[in-house]
Amino acid sequence: xxxxxxxxxxxxxxxxxxxxxxxxxxxxxxxxxxxxxxxxxxxxxxxxxxxxxxxxxxxxxxxxxxxxxxxxxxxxxxxxxxxxxxxxxxxxxxxxxxxxxxxxxxxxxxxxxxxxxxxxxxxxxxxxxxxxxxxxxxxxxxxxxxxxxxxxxxxxxxxxxxxxxxxxxxxxxxxxxxxxxxxxxxxxxxxxxxxxxxxxxxxxxxxxxxxxxxxxxxxxxxxxxxxxxxxxxxxxxxxxxxxxxxxxxxxxxxxxxxxxxxxxxxxxxxxxxxxxxxxxxxxxxxxxxxxxxxxxxxxxxxxxxxxxxxxxxxxxxxxxxxxxxxxxxxxxxxxxxxxxxxxxxxxxxxxxxxxxxxxxxxxxxxxxxxxxxxxxxxxxxxxxxxxxxxxxxxxxxxxxx
Amino acid sequence: xxxxxxxxxxxxxxxxxxxxxxxxxxxxxxxxxxxxxxxxxxxxxxxxxxxxxxxxxxxxxxxxxxxxxxxxxxxxxxxxxxxxxxxxxxxxxxxxxxxxxxxxxxxxxxxxxxxxxxxxxxxxxxxxxxxxxxxxxxxxxxxxxxxxxxxxxxxxxxxxxxxxxxxxxxxxxxxxxxxxxxxxxxxxxxxxxxxxxxxxxxxxxxxxxxxxxxxxxxxxxxxxxxxxxxxxxxxxxxxxxxxxxxxxxxxxxxxxxxxxxxxxxxxxxxxxxxxxxxxxxxxxxxxxxxxxxxxxxxxxxxxxxxxxxxxxxxxxxxxxxxxxxxxxxxxxxxxxxxxxxxxxxxxxxxxxxxxxxxxxxxxxxxxxxxxxxxxxxxxxxxxxxxxxxxxxxxxxxxxxxxxxxxxxxxxxxxxxxxxxxxxxxxxxxxxxxxxxxxxxxx
Numbered sequence: 001x002x003x004x005x006x007x008x009x010x011x012x013x014x015x016x017x018x019x020x021x022x023x024x025x026x027x028x029x030x031x032x033x034x035x036x037x038x039x040x041x042x043x044x045x046x047x048x049x050x051x052x053x054x055x056x057x058x059x060x061x062x063x064x065x066x067x068x069x070x071x072x073x074x075x076x077x078x079x080x081x082x083x084x085x086x087x088x089x090x091x092x093x094x095x096x097x098x099x100x101x102x103x104x105x106x107x108x109x110x111x112x113x114x115x116x117x118x119x120x121x122x123x124x125x126x127x128x129x130x131x132x133x134x135x136x137x138x139x140x141x142x143x144x145x146x147x148x149x150x151x152x153x154x155x156x157x158x159x160x161x162x163x164x165x166x167x168x169x170x171x172x173x174x175x176x177x178x179x180x181x182x183x184x185x186x187x188x189x190x191x192x193x194x195x196x197x198x199x200x201x202x203x204x205x206x207x208x209x210x211x212x213x214x215x216x217x218x219x220x221x222x223x224x225x226x227x228x229x230x231x232x233x234x235x236x237x238x239x240x241x242x243x244x245x246x247x248x249x250x251x252x253x254x255x256x257x258x259x260x261x262x263x264x265x266x267x268x269x270x271x272x273x274x275x276x277x278x279x280x281x282x283x284x285x286x287x288x289x290x291x292x293x294x295x296x297x298x299x300x301x302x303x304x305x306x307x308x309x310x311x312x313x314x315x316x317x318x319x320x321x322x323x324x325x326x327x328x329x330x331x332x333x334x335x336x337x338x339x340x341x342x343x344x345x346x347x348x349x350x351x352x353x354x355x356x357x358x359x360x361x362x363x364x365x366x367x368x369x370x371x372x373x374x375x376x377x378x379x380x381x382x383x384x385x386x387x388x389x390x391x392x393x394x395x396x397x398x399x400x401x
Numbered sequence: 402x403x404x405x406x407x408x409x410x411x412x413x414x415x416x417x418x419x420x421x422x423x424x425x426x427x428x429x430x431x432x433x434x435x436x437x438x439x440x441x442x443x444x445x446x447x448x449x450x451x452x453x454x455x456x457x458x459x460x461x462x463x464x465x466x467x468x469x470x471x472x473x474x475x476x477x478x479x480x481x482x483x484x485x486x487x488x489x490x491x492x493x494x495x496x497x498x499x500x501x502x503x504x505x506x507x508x509x510x511x512x513x514x515x516x517x518x519x520x521x522x523x524x525x526x527x528x529x530x531x532x533x534x535x536x537x538x539x540x541x542x543x544x545x546x547x548x549x550x551x552x553x554x555x556x557x558x559x560x561x562x563x564x565x566x567x568x569x570x571x572x573x574x575x576x577x578x579x580x581x582x583x584x585x586x587x588x589x590x591x592x593x594x595x596x597x598x599x600x601x602x603x604x605x606x607x608x609x610x611x612x613x614x615x616x617x618x619x620x621x622x623x624x625x626x627x628x629x630x631x632x633x634x635x636x637x638x639x640x641x642x643x644x645x646x647x648x649x650x651x652x653x654x655x656x657x658x659x660x661x662x663x664x665x666x667x668x669x670x671x672x673x674x675x676x677x678x679x680x681x682x683x684x685x686x687x688x689x690x691x692x693x694x695x696x697x698x699x700x701x702x703x704x705x706x707x708x709x710x711x712x713x714x715x716x717x718x719x720x721x722x723x724x725x726x727x728x729x730x731x732x733x734x735x736x737x738x739x740x741x742x743x744x745x746x747x748x749x750x751x752x753x754x755x756x757x758x759x760x761x762x763x764x765x766x767x768x769x770x771x772x773x774x775x776x777x778x779x780x781x782x783x784x785x786x787x788x789x790x791x792x793x794x795x796x797x798x799x800x801x802x803x804x805x806x807x808x809x810x811x812x813x814x815x816x817x818x819x820x821x822x823x824x825x826x827x828x829x830x831x832x833x834x835x836x837x838x839x840x841x842x843x
Contacts, residue, residue: 015734015830016731016734016735019727019728019730019731019734020731022727023724023727023728023731026720026723026724026727027724029720030717030720030721030724033717034717037713062507062508062509062521063509063581064509064511064519064581064582065508065509065581065582065583066581066582067582100605101605106637113637185637186636186637186638187637187638187639221627223627224627254509255509255518255519255520255521257521271790271791272708272710274790275787275790275791276710276714278790279714279787280717282783282786283434283717283718283721286430286434286721287721287724290426290427290430290724290725290728291724291728293423293426293427293728294423294427294727294728294731294732297419297420297423297732297735298731298732298735301420301732301735301736301739302735304739305735305738305739349716349720352716353713353716356712357709357712357713358709359713
């Protein structure tokens with residue numbers, strides 16, 4: 001392969017080649033880092049929340065002051081919901097998982113703020129809480145109906161029993177079973193751990209202890225409470241409609257504000273992540289498109305300006321494949337230079353993103369795949385113009401002389 | 402002269418329609434991506450009460466415990482919310498021109514009129530100064546008096562939207578609305594007002610709409626209205642009643658003061674310092690003395706109203722524009738050099754170097770303007786696309802994705818600048834060609 005003529009031609013007019021290489025380099029840097037950000041977002045959105053997101057919905061109500069008889073009215077509503085034909089379970093709950101809103105407190109393994117401690121995101125549910133959330137109880141037992149109470153308004157409402165997720169249980173009682181042990185609140189009220197749930201995401205998807213969840217057997221205060229309902233598979237939407245109808249027909253001092261699927265709530269919580277991923281994906285698509293078109297345009301233009309030289313080469317004995325090879329090798333050299341510089345730029349950009357915005361450091365295999373991808377894009381963009389160059393007939397050379 | 406340049410430029414562009422279209426498209430995409438990114442960033446970075454930026458201050462006092470920082474990301478910052486006892490103490494001091502502490506709650510609102518359904522209204526419990534301090538516009542009536550704060554008198558101010566919903570938009574001053582179990586007299590109706598970002602309470606969504614109705618803050622304590630915003634507690638203390646809650650170290654209130662001059666500000670700061678020292682002497686405030694006044698801009702910064710993602714996107718968008726420009730430079734260069742024989746002829750016929758450069762720059766400018774215009778159209782489509790990703794009733798993103806004149810101006814400036822930047826080198830390069838080289842081959 002004769003590299004020398006290609007190199008000397010490039011040396012004589014390097015600007016165009018440099019611009020193409022620079023384009024590839026910048027495109028590579030952006031693409032690799034954007035892909036990495038996208039993959040993180042997809043991973044975040046795709047985490048298993050441990051809940052039956054697809055079949056669960058919530059009913060949000062607003063009590064009208066004192067005409068709402070807290071506990072009795074909520075129990076009545078929950079009974080109505082449980083009576084619906086396609087409903088598996090229903091509970092009152094103080095906050096909606098994955099919604100971004102909720103309550104947390106610190107749990108201790110010994111009274112008086114002693115022993116190990118950890119932040120827990122707690123949910124107040126009744127005896128159907130586990131079933132309504134669709135979480136998996138892997139150790140111990142569920143709450144009995146008798147233990148579920150409604151504390152007076154603004155009172156501490158500390159509970160005799162709790163159910164922990166595996167994550168917080170392991171944090172509080174490392175290397176041993178938490179079952180049967182006691183956890184304490186800051187003031188020193190004890191609660192016995194009666195069950196362990198395999199996994200459950202709590203209220204705040206961006207919290208690093210997202211799955212440190214504790215269930216309390218409590219009828220939540222009416223100022224916060226919503227009803228959480230789990231339908232049989234495929235029946236959610238019908239049950240949502242039915243729930244709204246049936247509850248609205250009963251006047252017990254509250255209005256039904258809205259009925260929402262947990263899927264909708266989870267999706268809107270992750271909207272920022274999804275928007276970022278979509279936006280970056282569109283950006284990458286446009287970027288690769290415009291870069292490929294640019295390379296294609298430049299190559300095509302070069303071919304058309306060099307028609308005469310190509311004709312001359314053909315006239316003195318170069319075959320079509322030689323001409324194609326010439327242009328492809330030229331392009332390969334430029335693309336490779338661009339990819340090499342691009343790798344450096346990508347690392348720099350990744351470093352900047354990780355230091356300035358505390359994003360995780362760029363993984364190297366993204367760089368490898370990105371480089372390969374852009375290489376292919378660069379070569380593919382030059383293929384058609386090179387083919388066209390091969391089509392130049394030797395006669396062109398003689399015609400204008 | 403310009404007309405001549407323009408005609409030549411148009412001719413030149415028409416000679417290679419594919420290439421010209423490609424260049425316009427490249428500029429347009431670069432501009433569109435930047436416009437979309439800037440629009441959202443700009444909307445987030447807006448100071449909605451710019452004109453009072455240095456007169457309004459959020460009051461903070463570090464009442465937090467020593468075990469853990471209030472915000473792990475910024476451990477030296479005091480909590481963004483106040484305890485009830487500190488807020489009431491600051492309010493009672495009365496040394497600020499205007500001062501109000503506040504929180505968000507909610508109740509079911511009904512008018513008792515036939516045909517209207519009760520609905521849940523978000524409430525802002527606040528002081529009488531709220532409206533004057535934040536220059537809140539009134540459509541009918543006005544705010545309540547300081548005396549009404551003390552009563553508290555059963556008065557309510559409705560938002561423009563609530564008045565539409567409850568009274569069909571008519572002047573409802575003097576009418577009665579029922580919130581849960583109690584009747585309140587409408588004393589004022591706001592004009593359309595919903596600052597974005599919602600600087601006075603950035604909890605639970607910095608771009609949420611302002612509340613539906615406003616009540617004297619004491620009603621919150623009298624009726625024990627729940628806190629819809631954040632309540633954060635660090636101290637393990639027995640809270641068995643609402644009284645206990647009010648006396649606890651839990652923080653849940655926003656507090657703002659208006660301090661027109663630097664002296665006022667210093668005086669207020671000194672007052673807060675003295676107060677905090679006295680509290681420390683009384684055994685509260687375990688952390689080092691750290692009470693700060695934040696003006697609106699500082700407050701928006703401190704609360705990270707502009708999200709990290711949007712800063713990252715600004716960087717990526719600019720790089721994207723860079724790629725587009727490099728692309729255009731390459732294409733322009735190839736195109737201009739291809740036209741060199743013609744240029745040589747013009748030079749030989751007496752066109753000066755400046756003439757040549759100017760003519761080529763005109764062509765570039767044309768591409769820049771066309772690209773900018775197309776870019777703006779693409780940007781509008783892009784913003785609509787982003788809006789569609791968001792659910793409007795959950796996120797106030799529609800407000801963030803509205804193109805405003807500033808951004809349009811910036812975009813057009815950017816397009817022109819980008820065009821010139823891209824065209825400068827190719828035009829200069831072609832201006833340098835010696836006519837003889839090309840004339841020889843003719």
